[in-house]
Amino acid sequence: MTEISLDLGEVTLRGTVTGTGPTVLLLHAGGERRGVWAPVAAVLARRGLRTVAFDLRGHGDSSGKATTLRQLADDVVGMIGSQRAPIVLVGASIGGLAAIAALADPAVADRAAGLVLVDVVPDLPPARVRSWLDFQGLGGRYTQVVDDVLGSGTALFATAGALDLPILVVHGGPGSPLDDSDVRRLRTANRRVTVARVPSAGHLVARDAPEELADLVSAHALAWRGRESRPDEYAE
Numbered sequence: 001m002t003e004i005s006l007d008l009g010e011v012t013l014r015g016t017v018t019g020t021g022p023t024v025l026l027l028h029a030g031g032e033r034r035g036v037w038a039p040v041a042a043v044l045a046r047r048g049l050r051t052v053a054f055d056l057r058g059h060g061d062s063s064g065k066a067t068t069l070r071q072l073a074d075d076v077v078g079m080i081g082s083q084r085a086p087i088v089l090v091g092a093s094i095g096g097l098a099a100i101a102a103l104a105d106p107a108v109a110d111r112a113a114g115l116v117l118v119d120v121v122p123d124l125p126p127a128r129v130r131s132w133l134d135f136q137g138l139g140g141r142y143t144q145v146v147d148d149v150l151g152s153g154t155a156l157f158a159t160a161g162a163l164d165l166p167i168l169v170v171h172g173g174p175g176s177p178l179d180d181s182d183v184r185r186l187r188t189a190n191r192r193v194t195v196a197r198v199p200s201a202g203h204l205v206a207r208d209a210p211e212e213l214a215d216l217v218s219a220h221a222l223a224w225r226g227r228e229s230r231p232d233e234y235a236e
Contacts, residue, residue, distance in 0.1 A: 006054065008078045011064035015054035015079075019045025022113075022225050024088045024217065025079055026053040027095030029118075029204060030142055033060030036206050043214035049221055054079055056095065067144040069094075069152050073101035077108055085111035088221040092118035092206055097149060097156060104159045114165055114224035116217055119172040119203050121186045122156035132177040161189030168220050169195045170213060175202030 006013040016034055018041040026037040034053040041051040057064035057075055066072055076098050080087055089112055091099035096117040103109045129150060133139045160167070167190065169183055187193045196216050201208035 004052075006078060006082055008075060011057045011062060011075065013054045013057065013063075013075060013079070014061035015052055016041075017050065017052050018042065019048075019050045021048040021050045022086075022088070022221065023083050024049050024051045024090060024221055025076075025083065026051055027076065027089065027091040027099055028053070028056060028059070028206070029093035029095055030056075030066075030145070031059075031138065032092070032204070032207075035060070036204070039210035040206055040214045040217065043211060044218050044221075047214075047218040047222070049218060052079070052083060056098075066142070068148045069098060069101055069145065069156075070148075072098035072145075073104075076102035077105065080108055080111050086113035086225070087111060088114050088116065088217075088224060090116040090118065090217055091120070093120050093203065094145070094149065096120040097122060097152075100156050100160050100163075101152070103163055103165075109163060109165060112165055114167070114220060115163070116168045116170060116220065118170045118205050118213065119176050119178060119201075121169060121178060121182050122160050123153035124177065124182060126150040126153070129177060157186075157189065160186060163190060163192070165192065166220070166224055167193045168216065169193060170205055170216055171195060171197050172201040172203055172205050172208070173197070173199035177203060 002017045004015045028036050034055045037053040044051050055062040058066040089099045183195055198205050198209050198212050205213050
């Protein structure tokens with residue numbers, strides 16, 4: 001593992017690089033930090049993939065504060081620009097939404113080989129999201145960025161629907177804020193979306209089932225890169 005820093009002017013992001021090979025960019029959920037990806041990164045390294053995991057702004061060892069989705073998306077643009085293309089993006093929760101927002105720029109999307117959304121899709125009903133956050137004891141945290149994300153749902157959904165790259169949605173089991181209708185709606189909007197289930201995990205799949213998540217990411221990343229991979233037993 002190698003520790004790195006990315007100076008984006010307004011903020012400095014701290015990251016960890018693991019392994020060698022094609023790059024997979026790992027974007028954690030709100031309230032998490034890059035270390036949550038360590039077990040996933042270890043498996044991907046054994047599969048011949050290089051991972052880069054940054055602490056999002058305002059998280060872990062990175063500076064700044066996240067108050068808008070646009071700030072996070074611009075940081076993701078900087079992360080992508082700092083790495084050799086093409087890159088597979090893996091985003092959990094708000095990390096996935098920030099990835100979608102970053103890929104709205106065609107020049108950025110051209111640098112991506114594929115996108116994995118870990119238990120997140122855009123434009124969930126705000127009332128359900130707020131209820132889920134309250135149930136998790138998170139209702140009073142990150143209020144500004146949560147409000148901004150919920151207000152950006154329509155634009156994020158339009159972006160995701162128009163992306164011309166393969167997208168995998170990894171759907172957790174009990175405890176996930178998603179339901180099947182949310183995933184079906186995205187699949188209807190973009191026929192390049194596929195779905196995989198990890199019923200043993202809740203919303204934080206990287207924490208609950210890291211080996212299963214790593215299996216899914218590696219199989220799809222290698223296939224998207226045009227390399228031989230084993231069949232994905234979870235994909236619908």
